[in-house]
Amino acid sequence: MKPLDDAALSRLREAVLEPDLSATRYRLISVAGKGGMGTVYVAEDSVLSRRVALKVLEPMRAPDPFLRREAQVLARLEHPGIVPVHDAGELPDGRRWYAMKLVQGERLDHALRRKLGLGERLRIFRQVCETVAFAHAQGVLHRDLKPQNVMLGPFGEVLLLDWGLALLGTDGDDGARVGTEGFRAPEARGDARADVYSLGAILGQMRPLPPALEAIARKATATLDARYPSAAALADDIDRFVEGDAVTAVPEGPFRKIARMLSRHRVAAGIVAAYVLGRGLLFFLTGR
Amino acid sequence: MDEPLVRAFPVTRRSALEAARSADSAERARGLRTVSEAYWRPVYGYLRLHWKKQHEDAADLTQEFFAQLVDKDLLGRFDPAKARLRTFLRVCIDGLVANQARAANRQKRRAHAFDFEAARVALGGREAAASPDAEFEKEWSRAVFAMALERLRDRCQREGKEQHFALLEAYDLGDRPSYAALAERFGIAVTDVTNRLAWSRRELRASVFEVLGELTSSDEELREEARALLEPE
Known part of the structure; x- marks a missing residue:
């Protein structure tokens, strides 16, 4: 066999990674991006003639328990702020995949580079809080909240993505130290308040903020005892600010x-x- | 763990590293053969590029290096929790070169039948531009894919699937002709091209993970090596 040049090496990598969808109703179009757990492709659903996002989970990117969970979590969470799962299956080589709505929009971290008005920033943040509060009510912790995992749709949709690290209440605490530096709560073992911490860190990324919102961000990222007990409580304080009422994060004389x-x-x-x-x-x- | 996932990510591996440290001589020879097959080109390239050794000297030192892996039980000192195997091996090479002067009168050892001439030719032209560390990684990637391809070719020959392998060679090792062109060249239907190519790619993936599984000693290490191989930065 002739020596492998750089081009052959690159093609072999593609060949090994590219999912074999021949036994499914989907046809690969392009790579949409790489997430924490695998690669997301744009694919054509040949039955319904529509494009979907098809995520192929890579064992080399995550330990097995995480790979099994994401589609189950998404299927459990029916909410306007969460991308619905259409279909799921297994490739002939054993890799798991699931198809979901293809969301075309802008990631929050990219949107924040532009000058979004305070009202728009708060609308987005409020919706993220509401989605997280819904997930918590269903017994699901996201555990990797950050602006990169929030997608803004062209019609004002705010979608929370990448539930690959999510923890179901039925799983019990797996003790895993997961999440992204800068958005991960400092405590070793997390409950819903770990997500609240991440939400506070996201709010901190939305600066400049008026003093009351700075105080809310501080309270959301405070030590466990001083932190908001839930995403709903954090959202309530945002509502109070919007209504012009006193926020609990600022003691008032x-x-x-x-x-x-x-x-x-x-x-x-x-x-x-x-x-x-x-x-x-x-x-x-x-x-x- | 269920069967399909085992295929995707083999967890029951015959670790060549553990075999190379085995008390059983046949097992030890098997392990060393796999390790040297994967690493001799990276070692030779590193000696040429990092230590600026001439071809002859680099070839001698490569032989010496793999001889010392056995004599000094270097693999026995490797701790995957502390470093990647490739990093560990580079440190060992550095040590070998540092001691080279003291061992100037050593007898040349020819324990392994490495094709240094082919390696010299392959390295030609890249010497000036390449970073030694990056070249070490790339040579390792080439070696792992080459081993996986060899195993797949052997299997295809055993199972009478030579055409499956030939299609992979023509498409992924070639310049990606259209499926229609391949169908015409091989005298088969386009759907046969699609199906046989899909089979070959799937089995190549399994073969790559099999090789990586042998070159690592834990799931975590395998995961890191797979990412380094398939998604290099």
Whole structure:
């Protein structure tokens, strides 16, 4: 056999990695990207004539328990913020795959490089919190929340991707130290509050933020005892900020409360102030 | 673990590393044969590129290196928890070269029938541009694929599937002609090309993992080596 040159080496790598889909209804179109657990391909569903995202899980990229879980997790979570799974199976070489809706959009980390308004940033963050809260209610921890795993669709959709490291409540704590540096909670063993920490780190990536939101991000990434107990509690504090109410992350004294009330009801406060000023002026000029 | 996953990622391996350290001489010889088959070209290339050895000297040192793997039980000192085998071997080569002056009068050893002339020719032209470490990795990749291809070819010959292998050679080792062109050249239907090529690729994957399984001693190490081989940075 002649020596393998660089081009042959590259083709052999492709040949070994490319999934054999001949026994399925899917036809490979292109590589969409590589995730933590495997490679995502764009494929054509020959029965329904539509494009799907087909994820092939690579044993060399993750220990076996993680490979079995992702499709099961996604199938369990039916939510507008989670990409639905259409189909799943096994390649002739034993690799597992599953097909899901093809989401074409922009990753949050890329979107944040542009100048998104505060309202848009909060809308996105609020939806991510809601999706995570839903997953927690179903007994699923994501464990790898980060802007790279949030996809923004062209019609305002906010989708949470890559559930490959997710943990089902029925699994018990596997003790694995998973996630991404910078977004991973410092505690060794995680529960739902580990995801809350990651959400706080995501909020921190959305700077610049007003002081109340900075305080919310700090509280979400605080030590376990001081942290929000759930993603829902974090989302509630975001709602309070949006509504102009006091957030639990900022202890409020009487002066601060008055200032916030005045700021929140600017028009009414202006009318009252104008009335009081007018009456005062009238009293000063007429003595009545 | 279920059967299909075992195919995708063989966990029951005949580790050549463990065999090379075995007390049984036949087992030890088998292990050393596999290790040397995978690593002799990377070792030779590293000596040429990193240590700037001339062809003759690099060939002698490569022979000496694999002789010392046995004599000094170097593989017995390898701890996969501390380093990759390739890193460990490079450190051993560095040690060998450092001691070369002291061993200047050593007898030349020709324990292994390596084709140094072919390696010299293959290395020609790359010497100036290549980084020794990157070249070591690349040579290792070439060796693993070459071993996997040899095993697949042997199997195809045994099972009367020479055409399956010939299709893989023509397509993945060639310049990727169209399936229609291959069908015409081999006198078969395009669907046969698709199916036989898919079989060959699937079995090549299994063969690659079999070789990697022999060159590693744990699942974690196998996983890392597979990524280094198939998804190099």
